[in-house]
Amino acid sequence: MGKCCDKKDVKINASDPCHPPQPVRSGSPNATSRVWEPGVPVRAYQETPDGVITNGQPLAWFDNMIPNCLAYATDAKAQGKHIVGIMCEYTPRELIMAAEAVPVCLCGGSAEMIGPAEEHLPANLCPLIKSTYGYHVQKANPFLEMADLVVAETTCDGKKKMYELMAETRPMHVLELPQKPDDADALAHWISELRKLKARLEEAFGVTITDEKIRQAIRTMNRERALRRRLADLMKSDHPPLTGRQLLQFKSNISGMCADFAQYTRALESYVGWAVPTNLQGVNSTTNGGHSPPYKARVLMTGVPVVHGAERVVEIIESNGGLIVCMDNCTGLKPILEDVDETAADPIVALAEKYFRLPCSVMTKNSRRLDILRHLAREYRVQCVIDLIWQACLTYDVESYFIKKLAEQELGLPYLRIETDYSPGDSARIALRVEALFETVRQRACA
Numbered sequence: 001m002g003k004c005c006d007k008k009d010v011k012i013n014a015s016d017p018c019h020p021p022q023p024v025r026s027g028s029p030n031a032t033s034r035v036w037e038p039g040v041p042v043r044a045y046q047e048t049p050d051g052v053i054t055n056g057q058p059l060a061w062f063d064n065m066i067p068n069c070l071a072y073a074t075d076a077k078a079q080g081k082h083i084v085g086i087m088c089e090y091t092p093r094e095l096i097m098a099a100e101a102v103p104v105c106l107c108g109g110s111a112e113m114i115g116p117a118e119e120h121l122p123a124n125l126c127p128l129i130k131s132t133y134g135y136h137v138q139k140a141n142p143f144l145e146m147a148d149l150v151v152a153e154t155t156c157d158g159k160k161k162m163y164e165l166m167a168e169t170r171p172m173h174v175l176e177l178p179q180k181p182d183d184a185d186a187l188a189h190w191i192s193e194l195r196k197l198k199a200r201l202e203e204a205f206g207v208t209i210t211d212e213k214i215r216q217a218i219r220t221m222n223r224e225r226a227l228r229r230r231l232a233d234l235m236k237s238d239h240p241p242l243t244g245r246q247l248l249q250f251k252s253n254i255s256g257m258c259a260d261f262a263q264y265t266r267a268l269e270s271y272v273g274w275a276v277p278t279n280l281q282g283v284n285s286t287t288n289g290g291h292s293p294p295y296k297a298r299v300l301m302t303g304v305p306v307v308h309g310a311e312r313v314v315e316i317i318e319s320n321g322g323l324i325v326c327m328d329n330c331t332g333l334k335p336i337l338e339d340v341d342e343t344a345a346d347p348i349v350a351l352a353e354k355y356f357r358l359p360c361s362v363m364t365k366n367s368r369r370l371d372i373l374r375h376l377a378r379e380y381r382v383q384c385v386i387d388l389i390w391q392a393c394l395t396y397d398v399e400s401y402f403i404k405k406l407a408e409q410e411l412g413l414p415y416l417r418i419e420t421d422y423s424p425g426d427s428a429r430i431a432l433r434v435e436a437l438f439e440t441v442r443q444r445a446c447a
Contacts, residue, residue, distance in 0.1 A: 057263070057266065058263040058266050058267035058270070059246060059249060059267070061260075061263045062249040062250055062251070062252070062260075062263065063249060065249070065252050065253065065308070066253070066308065068252065068257070068260075069143070069252055069254045070142055070143070072259075073102055073104060073142075073143060073146060074146075077146055081100060081101060081102055082099070082102070082148040082149070082204075082205050083101065083102050083104055083143065083146050083147045083148055084096045084099075084101045084102065084103050084147065084150070084151060084201075085104050085105075085106040085143060085144055085147040085149070085150040085151065086103050086104065086105055086106065086151050087106050087107055087132065087150070087151070087152060087153065087159065088153040088155055088159075088330075089330045089334065089335040089355075090153045090155070090175065090177055090355050090356075090358060090360070091103070091151045091153060091175060091197075091355075092194065092197075092351045092354075092355050093217070093221060093255045093256070094217035094218050094220075094221050094340065094347075094351055095194065095197055095198055095201065095209065095214065095217070095348075095351065096151075096201065097217035097220065097221075097255075097256055098209045098210075098213040098214040098216070098217045099198075099201040099202065099205055099207050099209050099213075100207055100213075101148070101149075101201065101205060102254060103254065103256075104143045104147065104253055104254050105253040105254075105307075106132060106135070106141060106143060106144050106147075106150070107128055107131075107132055107305065107307040107308075108128060108130075108132035108133075108134060108135050108141070108307070108309075109128070109131060109307040109308045109309025109310035109311075109422070110131050110134070110135070110309050110310075110422070111127070111131070111421075111422035111423055111424075112134075113130070113131045113132075113133075113134025113135050113138065113140065114127055114130045114131055114134055114421075114422060115134070116134040116137045116138050117129075117130035117131065117133040117134035117137060118130065119137065120137065120165055121133055121165075124391075124392050125158050125392050126156070126158050126390045126391065126392050126393045127310075127390055127421040127422040128304070128305070128307060128310070128390055128393075129156075129158045129159055129162050131310075131422065132162070133162050133165065133166065136166050136170070143253065144170075147170070148171065148204065148205070149171050149172070149173060149200075149201075149204055150166065150167075150170055150171065150172045150173070151172075151173050151175060151197065152166075152167075152172055152173070152174050153175045153177050154174060154175065154176050154177050155177060155360060155362045156362055156393070156394070156395055158392070171204070173196075173197060173200045175193050175194075175197060176189075176193055177193075177362070178190055178356075179362060179363060180363070180364060181356065181357075181363050182365070186356070187352060187353065187356055190355075190356045191348065191349055191352040194348050194351060194352050195348060198348065211346075211347050214347040214348065214351070217256075218340045218341075218342050218347060218351070219342055220255075220256045221255060221256065221340065222339040222340060222342065223261065224255055224256065224261065224264075225335075225336040225338075225339055226339070227261065227264035227265065227268070228251065228264065228336045229333075229336050229337075230268055231247060231250050231264065231267060231268065232247065232326075232333055232336075234247075234271055235247060235325040235326060235380060236325070236380055236381070240323065240325060241271050243318050243323065243324070244299070244301070244314060244317075244318060244323060244324025244325065244326075244327065245311060245314050245315055245324070247324075247327075248306060248311060248314060248331065248332070250264065250267070251331070253308065295321070295442060295445075296321065296322060296323035297321060297322045297383050297384055297437075297438040297441040297442070298323055298381060298382045298383045298384075299317060299322045299323060299324045299325065299326075299382060299383070299384055299385075299386055300324075300325070300326045300327075300328070300373070300376060300377055300380065300382035300384070300385045300386070300413075301314070301317070301324045301326070301327045301328075301329070301332070301385075301386050301388060302327070302328045302329060302373060302386070302387050302388070302403060303329055303386075303387045303389055303396050303400075303403075304329060304330075304388055304390045304393055304396050305329050305330035305331040306327070306329065306331045306332075307331060312422075312424060313388055313420060313430060316427060316430050316431050316434060317386065319431075320431050320434050320435050320438065321434070321435060321438035321439075322384075322386075322434060322437075322438055324386075325380045325381075326380040328369075328372055328376055329388075330358075330360075333376065334358060334359065334372075335358065337372070338354055338357065339354070340353075340354045341353075341354075359371075359372055361395035361396045361398075361399045366399060369399070370402060370403075370406055373385075373403070373406060374406070374410075374411070377411050377413065382413065383413065383414075383441045383444070383445070384407075384413050384414040384415070384416070384437055384438070384440075384441050385403065385407040385411075385413050385415045386415075386416050386417075386418060386434070386437070387400050387404070387415065387416070387417045387418065388420075389417065389418065389419040389420075390419075390420070390421060391419060391420065391421040397419065400417050403415070403417075404417065414437055414440045414441060414444075416433060416437045418430055418433070418434075
């Protein structure tokens with residue numbers, strides 16, 4: 001798995017499912033709407049009034065992410081490959097790929113699944129946990145239904161207890177995550193846990209996971225992370241070619257899909273020459289098109305993951321005067337900021353070092369999250385911080401104290417904490433609050 005993805009330079013061939021043929025541009029050079037073609041400047045595409053690209057094949061591909069992943073998983077299963085469900089970024093996908101299996105994210109983003117979950121789980125629980133479990137109860141997630149193993153990480157207490165219920169009817173392996181990253185023995189414990197996962201995969205699937213197989217998977221995942229980082233870097237521009245909502249689309253529930261890599265590459269080629277400025281007046285400048293788009297406050301969004309189907313708050317922010325130029329959460333930059341050492345003597349140790357450095361709120365103390373936010377605020381020239389908390393996510397809720405203090409007292413940025421769930425009932429209230437935040441940003445920019 002992932003062999004074709006390791007190629008740095010690929011040729012597009014109509015018979016190659018990993019690299020399908022390039023689309024042909026239609027219309028004249030002045031057409032306002034066209035399909036994507038390599039080499040055509042991104043400004044030739046159809047643009048919204050604020051200069052954001054609205055069409056193009058890569059975005060259309062990722063808009064179809066769930067069907068793409070389902071077709072991939074179904075084909076893999078038919079070929080005798082195993083499906084492994086994961087529920088957290090701490091699980092190294094590389095180990096699963098080295099076992100010649102397919103890692104699939106199972107996190108639920110549907111509000112419809114919460115009701116069935118509450119038959120077993122308390123109502124006052126994180127909606128992500130309830131939605132994920134609701135799919136389990138309803139047998140409504142095809143990826144979960146075809147999973148030969150579920151890997152569960154001991155992050156928050158709500159997840160840990162939900163796993164116990166799910167494990168009554170599904171094969172499960174629990175990864176025990178150390179909670180104190182600064183302890184001398186924490187990394188050693190985590191390395192031991194990854195070796196246990198390796199042994200479980202080998203036993204369950206009758207395979208041998210060699211160091212070379214792990215390194216091959218590391219190369220594949222490093223390439224995926226690098227492509228996604230380059231897309232995220234586009235948001236540093238005065239006028240990013242994407243909205244934060246669109247950037248959020250550029251990911252899949254299954255990692256290492258060759259067709260995804262081709263679309264990442266095509267998207268990046270289409271944005272060649274898009275400026276990444278260094279000035280602090282970006283939101284009002286007129287580069288990349290000669291027009292001045294409506295003012296958009298540059299937002300750093302932090303907090304809980306925004307899984308597929310639960311993008312409501314992102315859409316509210318960007319519909320009411322904001323542009324999310326950076327997300328540090330688990331569905332944003334957090335898991336792709338660092339790569340794994342491909343040349344390490346022990347690739348499992350290299351995996352452990354990378355994944356253990358993820359700055360999740362379950363860690364105590366989680367000072368690395370603050371360090372990353374400092375860096376990202378500077379790199380993306382943000383003008384405010386929005387901290388998203390899912391209802392009853394206690395670790396992120398408590399940690400918001402430190403994020404507010406960092407934003408307002410150290411970085412001098414307006415801060416807004418949003419606590420919500422998957423229900424749209426508070427959407428109007430959230431819109432009013434973000435509008436007020438962006439008015440503060442505008443007043444500061446004009447001062």
